[in-house]
Amino acid sequence: MCEKGVDIYKLKDFAGHNNIKTTEIYLHLSKESLVQNIEWADALIGKALSSTEMVHELAY
Structure with missing residues (x-):
C-alpha cells in the first residue's frame, strides 16, 4: 500500500498500531x-551538481 502512495500514518491506523515505530518495523519496500x-x-x-558547476563557470 505504501508503494501505491498510501501515507505511513494511514497505514499505522489501518494496521491498528499505537506507535508509528511499530508500523516502520513491518514496512518493507x-x-x-x-x-x-x-x-x-x-x-x-x-x-x-550540473547547475552548481554552471554557476561556478559563469562566475569565473
Whole structure:
C-alpha cells in the first residue's frame, strides 16, 4: 500500500498500531521501489551538481 502512495500514518491506523515505530518495523519496500528511489535521487543530485558547476563557470 505504501508503494501505491498510501501515507505511513494511514497505514499505522489501518494496521491498528499505537506507535508509528511499530508500523516502520513491518514496512518493507520492494527491490524495484528501492531502485527507483535511488535512480530518482541520483538524477536529482546530478541535476543539482550540473547547475552548481554552471554557476561556478559563469562566475569565473
